[in-house]
Amino acid sequence: MSVFDLRWIQFSLFLVAVTSYLFKRLRYATASRGLPLPPGPSGKPIIGSLLELAQHETARALARYREPYGDIVMFQGLGNKVLMLNSLQAINDLLDKRSSKYSHRPESVFGGELVGMHESMVFLSYGDEWRAHRRLAHAALNPTQVKQYHTIQEDIATSLAKSLLDTPEDFFSLVRMSAGRTVIAVTYGIPASSAQTEYILTGESFLEIAGKATIPGNYLCDFISPLKYAPSWVPFQQEAAEGRKLMKELLTKPFEHVKRDMDAGVALPSLTRNLLMSPPDDTSDFDRRLMWVAGSMFAAGAETTYATVLSFILAMALNPDKLKLAQAEIDAVIGNDRLPTIQDRGSLPYVEAVIKETMRWQPALPLSVARRSAEDDFYRGYYIPKDTVVIPNVWALAYEPNSKYNPEAFLPERFLDPTQSIVDPGAWAFGFGRRICPGRHMGENSVFILIATLLAVFDISAPTDAEIIPEFTQHLVRLPKPYKCRILPRSNAKVGVVETRAASTVV
Ligand code: HEM
Numbered sequence: 125m126s127v128f129d130l131r132w133i134q135f136s137l138f139l140v141a142v143t144s145y146l147f148k149r150l151r152y153a154t155a156s157r158g159l160p161l162p163p164g165p166s167g168k169p170i171i172g173s174l175l176e177l178a179q180h181e182t183a184r185a186l187a188r189y190r191e192p193y194g195d196i197v198m199f200q201g202l203g204n205k206v207l208m209l210n211s212l213q214a215i216n217d218l219l220d221k222r223s224s225k226y227s228h229r230p231e232s233v234f235g236g237e238l239v240g241m242h243e244s245m246v247f248l249s250y251g252d253e254w255r256a257h258r259r260l261a262h263a264a265l266n267p268t269q270v271k272q273y274h275t276i277q278e279d280i281a282t283s284l285a286k287s288l289l290d291t292p293e294d295f296f297s298l299v300r301m302s303a304g305r306t307v308i309a310v311t312y313g314i315p316a317s318s319a320q321t322e323y324i325l326t327g328e329s330f331l332e333i334a335g336k337a338t339i340p341g342n343y344l345c346d347f348i349s350p351l352k353y354a355p356s357w358v359p360f361q362q363e364a365a366e367g368r369k370l371m372k373e374l375l376t377k378p379f380e381h382v383k384r385d386m387d388a389g390v391a392l393p394s395l396t397r398n399l400l401m402s403p404p405d406d407t408s409d410f411d412r413r414l415m416w417v418a419g420s421m422f423a424a425g426a427e428t429t430y431a432t433v434l435s436f437i438l439a440m441a442l443n444p445d446k447l448k449l450a451q452a453e454i455d456a457v458i459g460n461d462r463l464p465t466i467q468d469r470g471s472l473p474y475v476e477a478v479i480k481e482t483m484r485w486q487p488a489l490p491l492s493v494a495r496r497s498a499e500d501d502f503y504r505g506y507y508i509p510k511d512t513v514v515i516p517n518v519w520a521l522a523y524e525p526n527s528k529y530n531p532e533a534f535l536p537e538r539f540l541d542p543t544q545s546i547v548d549p550g551a552w553a554f555g556f557g558r559r560i561c562p563g564r565h566m567g568e569n570s571v572f573i574l575i576a577t578l579l580a581v582f583d584i585s586a587p588t589d590a591e592i593i594p595e596f597t598q599h600l601v602r603l604p605k606p607y608k609c610r611i612l613p614r615s616n617a618k619v620g621v622v623e624t625r626a627a628s629t630v631v
Pocket residue numbers: 245246247258261307420421422424425426428429432488489492493494552553554555556557558559560561562563564566567568571
């Protein structure tokens with residue numbers, strides 16, 4: 125039999141499976157028992173309004189449905205229901221106050237089953253295993269524990285400044301590497317080395333696939349699950365196989381590295397080493413669980429951090445007056461003889477406002493991370509069936525209309541104005557309820573020290589020969605697409621401060 129014949133038979137069998145599945149789903153979908161579902165666009169026959177979820181500038185486009193339909197908007201099609209929450213009130217009412225019903229993640233066929241991410245903390249179903257992962261993460265990332273990582277974070281910010289003095293045109297990849305290095309150093313204690321670079325690059329390649337996998341609507345097999353039986357030559361199956369391979373490397377290689385270093389007595393302190401030395405639970409599966417917890421850190425912590433810092437650099441290149449104000453504050457508070465430290469955070473209100481405004485202007489996760497309802501529920505008189513995918517649309521919160529401060533403009537002053545009650549991005553950028561980001565304290569410190577160091581040392585401006593047109597990726601994490609800008613040291617004295625501090629870095 126030729127390869128073509130084999131493919132044809134595989135394809136026919138698979139079509140039969142898909143068709144019978146679709147009929148079943150459609151029968152189920154029409155049975156909403158006459159209860160009123162939340163309002164929303166009706167869309168095309170069969171596919172319904174689901175394609176709206178995979179369009180250009182998804183978060184911005186979806187926020188527009190708030191006007192005709194209100195705070196809670198239902199999209200449906202192919203037997204699936206997706207509920208978009210467009211206000212902090214609705215998000216907190218469901219994800220926080222009713223967290224036992226809304227703390228599951230959607231069942232993802234592509235990312236979860238085919239790539240295998242369903243065992244990572246971010247995608248684990250709400251239950252005992254997830255709780256055990258959270259306990260480990262909390263033990264290592266609570267506000268007291270993260271203090272031990274301050275020096276690592278400050279060292280890496282200094283190394284970034286030092287590299288930018290030499291090759292400022294590489295700022296995009298240097299910022300990405302710095303965020304990756306922080307997570308690898310904190311999670312595994314692996315300092316700058318070829319092994320560290322290899323683990324970061326593996327993680328980056330994995331995130332390319334994971335990012336696409338987590339947007340509802342990107343892969344049809346997430347809506348029509350029998351598509352998962354499609355033959356291996358189908359492009360999405362090949363992509364999933366590549367994702368599986370990268371994920372396995374990301375999980376096992378740095379973990380084995382720590383164990384080898386521990387056997388040799390040379391392992392540096394880290395989340396993984398500390399937990400391996402004194403495991404808080406004695407299950408036989410502890411190593412495997414810890415491997416997943418540690419692996420989840422890179423997947424969840426690196427991209428969100430560098431997305432924020434790259435959006436900040438873009439904002440500074442586009443808003444030179446705000447850059448000057450932030451630099452003036454740093455010079456006044458810190459002076460010219462040293463670099464900022466994480467301890468300085470509380471004394472730099474304008475810098476803090478710049479960071480808040482960056483997180484508001486370009487939220488790293490504009491649709492947060494989706495949830496799934498565990499049981500039938502009623503909210504504001506509407507029926508929310510079990511297994512509805514629930515998306516907190518934090519873009520709608522960030523771009524809430526305001527008569528004094530245009531939401532499209534970059535204006536840190538909005539957070540310093542006592543006449544305004546603008547919601548702090550801290551209330552929504554790190555998620556909600558029981559699934560709130562366990563790495564937020566460390567993430568906030570990383571973002572602060574990277575940004576404060578850049579402000580202290582560099583002038584950032586648009587290139588002289590081109591205009592910057594901001595563009596962003598459409599994946600789960602909103603990342604600026606590569607852009608050019610000028611990053612030059614502010615003075616020779618600042619160069620000297622970086623060089624002196626760089627001589628004492630340990631990672
Ligand atoms: C600026 C930086 C960061 C932002 C904006 C951010 C944001 C988020 C958001 C929105 C969620 C989803 C929470 C929800 O479902 O309600 C999340 C989950 C998570 N984050 Fe972060 N994060 C950041 C940094 C980090 C760091 C540095 C780490 C680890 C070192 C981390 C680890 C995690 C993990 C493991 C989860 C999954 C939690 C779960 O599903 O139970 N994050 N993060």
